[in-house]
Amino acid sequence: TGLGWAVSSPVQGSPDEDYHLGSIWCPRPVDGSCKMDTVNGKPVVRVPIAVADGVVGCYVFNSALSAGCVPGYDDSEMGWSARFDKDAYPVGYYHFHHLFVGKDVQTSVLVMRGVNVLIAVALLGVVGFAAPQRLRRPFVAAIAASWVPMGIYFIASNNPSSWSLSGLLAYSAATYMATQQKGRRRIALVICAVIGAVMCLTSRYDSAFFLLVVGLALLLVVPWKRGGLVGLAALGAVALLGVGTFMASSQVSKISYFLRAFQSSDSAGSGTKQSFFERLLIGLESAPEYLGGFWGHTWTPGWYDVPLETRSPYVLTIMAAGAFVAIALRRGGWRKWASMAVIVGAMVFLPAVFYANGAMEYIELYQARYIFPLLAPTFFLMLAVDQDEDSWFTVPQAVWVTVCASLCQAITLHTLLLRFVQGIHDPWEINLNKNIEWWWSVPVSPMMVWFLTTCVATAALGVAMAMLTRSPQGQEEPQEPQES
Numbered sequence: 103t104g105l106g107w108a109v110s111s112p113v114q115g116s117p118d119e120d121y122h123l124g125s126i127w128c129p130r131p132v133d134g135s136c137k138m139d140t141v142n143g144k145p146v147v148r149v150p151i152a153v154a155d156g157v158v159g160c161y162v163f164n165s166a167l168s169a170g171c172v173p174g175y176d177d178s179e180m181g182w183s184a185r186f187d188k189d190a191y192p193v194g195y196y197h198f199h200h201l202f203v204g205k206d207v208q209t210s211v212l213v214m215r216g217v218n219v220l221i222a223v224a225l226l227g228v229v230g231f232a233a234p235q236r237l238r239r240p241f242v243a244a245i246a247a248s249w250v251p252m253g254i255y256f257i258a259s260n261n262p263s264s265w266s267l268s269g270l271l272a273y274s275a276a277t278y279m280a281t282q283q284k285g286r287r288r289i290a291l292v293i294c295a296v297i298g299a300v301m302c303l304t305s306r307y308d309s310a311f312f313l314l315v316v317g318l319a320l321l322l323v324v325p326w327k328r329g330g331l332v333g334l335a336a337l338g339a340v341a342l343l344g345v346g347t348f349m350a351s352s353q354v355s356k357i358s359y360f361l362r363a364f365q366s367s368d369s370a371g372s373g374t375k376q377s378f379f380e381r382l383l384i385g386l387e388s389a390p391e392y393l394g395g396f397w398g399h400t401w402t403p404g405w406y407d408v409p410l411e412t413r414s415p416y417v418l419t420i421m422a423a424g425a426f427v428a429i430a431l432r433r434g435g436w437r438k439w440a441s442m443a444v445i446v447g448a449m450v451f452l453p454a455v456f457y458a459n460g461a462m463e464y465i466e467l468y469q470a471r472y473i474f475p476l477l478a479p480t481f482f483l484m485l486a487v488d489q490d491e492d493s494w495f496t497v498p499q500a501v502w503v504t505v506c507a508s509l510c511q512a513i514t515l516h517t518l519l520l521r522f523v524q525g526i527h528d529p530w531e532i533n534l535n536k537n538i539e540w541w542w543s544v545p546v547s548p549m550m551v552w553f554l555t556t557c558v559a560t561a562a563l564g565v566a567m568a569m570l571t572r573s574p575q576g577q578e579e580p581q582e583p584q585e586s
Contacts, residue, residue, distance in 0.1 A: 103511075104223065104258045105216060106554060108215035113211050115404060116403070117471075118261070120154070120156075120158070121185040124186035125186045125196045126260070127149045128186050129187070148180050150180060150207050152207040157175075166525045166526055168521070192310075195265055199214045208543070218259070219258050221265075225272050225297060229241065230242065233291070234279060234282050237278075237486055242569055243485050243570060246422075246563060246566045246567070250397075250511050251511050252396060252471070253477075255403050265306075266302060266305050267478070268298070273313065274478075274479035274482060276294040277295045277320055278483070279291050280295060299340050309475055312475055319444045320441070378458050385453055385456075385465050386451075388465050396474055397420050397510075404521065407521070408517055409521070410514060418513075419506060422503045433489070442483070445479065449477070453468040491573060519548050519552055522540055523548045534547070534552060535547050535549045
């Protein structure tokens with residue numbers, strides 16, 4: 103499924119991809135990896151013209167135009183680009199993907215996307231394999247509830263959010279599972295948690311900060327009598343490392359905005375006469391928009407120019423996610439609800455506080471994808487802590503959830519392909535192979551990519567939901583006697 107999504111967007115087809123590709127071709131220190139110059143007072147780097155800024159300007163923000171308007175550049179043709187990392191992101195992600203830069207730009211880009219998919223599949227696959235039997239259901243459910251369709255889209259992209267999404271879930275789930283597992287599987291989970299934390303620290307500075315948020319949530323729910331002081335110290339060390347990484351970044355100004363917000367309730371934002379609390383209330387009222395943005399509402403694929411609102415498939419997957427919320431609400435103690443208050447509160451209050459204190463002119467500037475990595479860990483902890491041991495769904499309920507999620511995936515992927523292959527026109531074209539204006543130099547057609555991806559995605563969701571219709575009671579792996 104991930105590989106199908108990886109080939110469904112052209113080079114520079116995802117948000118800010120010109121910036122991320124420029125940073126991959128010329129990772130810091132830039133003067134040591136690429137030629138540099140100054141144009142109109144701005145530093146620029148020498149990159150293949152296909153990844154330079156402004157190349158896709160002919161179709162960006164205009165969904166009626168396909169990606170076919172971009173001329174076919176010779177990969178040996180070079181140009182200048184002002185879009186590259188100047189210390190706004192950690193260096194790890196860009197340096198790693200720089201290893202896959204080759205002479206052919208399209209091949210390099212597709213290999214990078216495929217590598218991101220394989221990293222997510224391998225890392226999360228090991229976590230699922232090493233997990234205690236009873237925690238496999240919450241783990242699979244968290245992925246199904248959170249990542250259709252936008253999670254799959256970002257994981258299969260060149261955006262550093264790919265590592266943020268898969269890394270934070272791996273860290274959260276593996277850390278919680280490791281305290282309830284024994285032997286080699288526990289060691290495997292600890293290794294996966296470390297890898298997940300490293301992916302967060304090396305991809306986005308805000309994801310490094312999210313390690314603290316998740317750490318606080320885990321602090322409330324992990325049975326430390328099993329994990330011991332060593333585990334508690336390790337969790338604290340990772341949280342402090344995440345905060346330290348964030349504070350050392352150029353985004354530290356966001357922390358100062360947050361702190362100043364509580365020092366003065368009369369502070370006004372960016373030329374408005376509204377008080378801090380008035381703007382805070384407006385920000386909190388925007389929480390439903392952000393929650394919908396996790397599944398594709400408002401903040402759609404592409405440069406937010408893929409018109410999902412025409413068919414609104416995100417309504418289907420939001421309904422499916424609501425079914426998992428209902429399951430989680432069946433049981434829970436104060437520890438579970440306190441951890442949910444921490445992690446959900448972060449998702450709701452971060453955009454609101456930044457807007458209230460004038461960090462942004464309007465709240466939508468803080469995009470939903472920035473806090474999106476917290477969604478899957480939220481679902482995992484919500485479903486794993488004080489878990490309901492009965493079967494979660496009846497067969498008709500499982501079929502309903504599978505149909506909703508599968509249709510959302512199918513409609514969203516079709517809209518994404520149609521937007522880039524032909525452009526969106528009225529009447530809506532169903533056949534993606536009709537009037538192809540853009541496509542990769544591969545023998546597989548757009549319609550075949552959509553069909554195969556939809557088939558495997560539906561099968562994967564069906565298998566996942568089949569797991570959730572059975573109770574794990576009686577299937578629990580044997581545990582060693584607990585130490586007194």
